Amino acid sequence: MMKQKLLTLLLILLPSILSTQYIEDEQRAFMPEWKTGDILTVFSPNGIYLYKDICNQFDPDDCENHIIKYLPRNTKIIFKEIVNSDLQNYFGINAPMVKVSVDNTLGFVFSGLLSTLPTIPKICNNFQNYLESNYGQIIKTKEENWCISEYGEHCGKTLKSFYNKDIIYATSTSSGINGKDIRTESIINLSKSLHEAFLIALNCSNSEIKNYQFEKFERDAIGWHLESNNPTICEYDKNSDKPLKSAYYQLRFSYNENRQSEITITRNIKYSDNCK
Structure with a gap:
């Protein structure tokens, strides 16, 4: 259900993600330049999942049994490393899985919905x-x-x-x-x-x-x-x-x-x- 809600919300507005620093052959791709220990914030409106293994988190059959916990929007996590250079694509969001720490628990998350930006307020209609x-x-x-x-x-x-x-x-x-x-x-x-x-x-x-x-x-x-x-x-x-x-x-x-x-x-x- 959470994955379905996330899919619906991402269809709401913007199905593409890119950092202008990482344009490769005009393809949209986000490859983080975060450093180990950087504090990141979850920017997905309905949160994301922390996984115990690398998997395609947008394929329920692949990741359903790998979920450790649910991370609501604005959850603070600690970045560890990019686990590989393979980009997962989710409605135009091209970004890799990364290893993170949440409350001393290690796991993997999709980097495209994380940021070092200030947090989203409880009410944010504009x-x-x-x-x-x-x-x-x-x-x-x-x-x-x-x-x-x-x-x-x-x-x-x-x-x-x-x-x-x-x-x-x-x-x-x-x-x-x-x-x-x-x-x-x-x-x-x-x-x-x-x-x-x-x-x-x-x-x-x-x-x-x-x-x-x-x-x-x-x-x-x-x-x-x-x-x-x-x-x-x-x-x-x-x-x-x-x-x-x-x-x-x-x-x-x-x-x-x-x-x-x-x-x-x-x-x-x-x-x-x-x-x-």
């Missing part, structure tokens, strides 16, 4: 929940009004909230083409790793994203992006004159030479009478 829990209160805010073209096409407003360590939380609302409303939520300057971006988004995204499925990451000139593959799902909005709406999501991660990074979830909404 990026701001995560930042406020780990980086304190907002230092200052700044509002920006903008238009993409001089003719007033695609105009919007961005509100930026500044935190300690030069971390920024930004939200934007705008009207796009074909009557779409566009909303974005971003964390700026938090991490240079797509692996970490994946884990934050997996744990701290709007709950309505559970209705959507996503496919593989693609890379373009700006960075990595992930598209929802079922944008025609109809949602009901009782506050709108046209209560039917179709929504389409995109996750984008970028990192440049100036060590600036940005994690953004964009929600494109189109209101209509028939959701086409």
